[in-house]
Amino acid sequence: MTTAAGAIALAALAAAFTARSPAVAAAATLLLSLALLAGRAWPVCLVLVLLGTIYVIPEGDRAIPAPIYAGALLLIAELAYWSVADRAAGRLEPGTVIPRLLGILAVVVTGGAAATLVLLASDSDVARSPARTAAAVGAILACIAVLGLLARPPSPRSQR
Numbered sequence: 001m002t003t004a005a006g007a008i009a010l011a012a013l014a015a016a017f018t019a020r021s022p023a024v025a026a027a028a029t030l031l032l033s034l035a036l037l038a039g040r041a042w043p044v045c046l047v048l049v050l051l052g053t054i055y056v057i058p059e060g061d062r063a064i065p066a067p068i069y070a071g072a073l074l075l076i077a078e079l080a081y082w083s084v085a086d087r088a089a090g091r092l093e094p095g096t097v098i099p100r101l102l103g104i105l106a107v108v109v110t111g112g113a114a115a116t117l118v119l120l121a122s123d124s125d126v127a128r129s130p131a132r133t134a135a136a137v138g139a140i141l142a143c144i145a146v147l148g149l150l151a152r153p154p155s156p157r158s159q160r
Contacts, residue, residue, distance in 0.1 A: 003086065004036040007079035011051060014072045018055045028054065036080060039087040044080045048073055067115035071108045078104045 011032050015025035028050045035043035055069055082100070 003079045004083035007036065007076050007083060008033050011047065011076050014051055014069065014076070015054055018051075018069070024050070024054055032076075032080065036083050039084055041081060041084045044077065044084070047080075048077055051076070065116075065119075067112045067119055070115050071112035074111055075104070075108045078108070 008029060012025070012029040015028045018025075028047055031043055031050070032047040035041075035047065051073060055066075082104075
């Protein structure tokens with residue numbers, strides 16, 4: 001229940017700081033509250049899309065920098081899905097809450113730092129060339145390949 005309250009509070013704060021209309025911020029917070037109350041995961045995706053859209057739509061300066069907002073969205077998603085998973089699975093084993101929370105916070109902080117570096121790099125004046133563009137595309141494809149290998153389920157032979 002604590003994770004649900006954290007996700008709802010964070011969603012309300014993120015929406016309040018970025019939405020031009022209080023009605024949109026309230027709708028996102030209400031939808032997340034109802035989804036977590038019902039124990040359903042699919043509306044959480046809609047809330048995240050709505051919160052992302054709230055951030056992207058308005059023009060001009062943002063109250064919250066993009067890397068921090070992205071980290072907040074990631075934290076909202078993790079806490080919300082954790083809350084839904086806890087309701088479905090029942091009671092957790094003792095001693096698993098703190099390591100899981102620390103893991104989530106580590107991912108959020110690392111993601112925020114990486115997003116900040118990307119944002120800073122995008123503002124720099126680096127001469128563009130076909131070779132550098134090809135190297136960047138190769139690095140992106142290599143990262144996708146590594147993530148694909150890590151996300152693949154283990155083969156039946158390795159489970160013996």
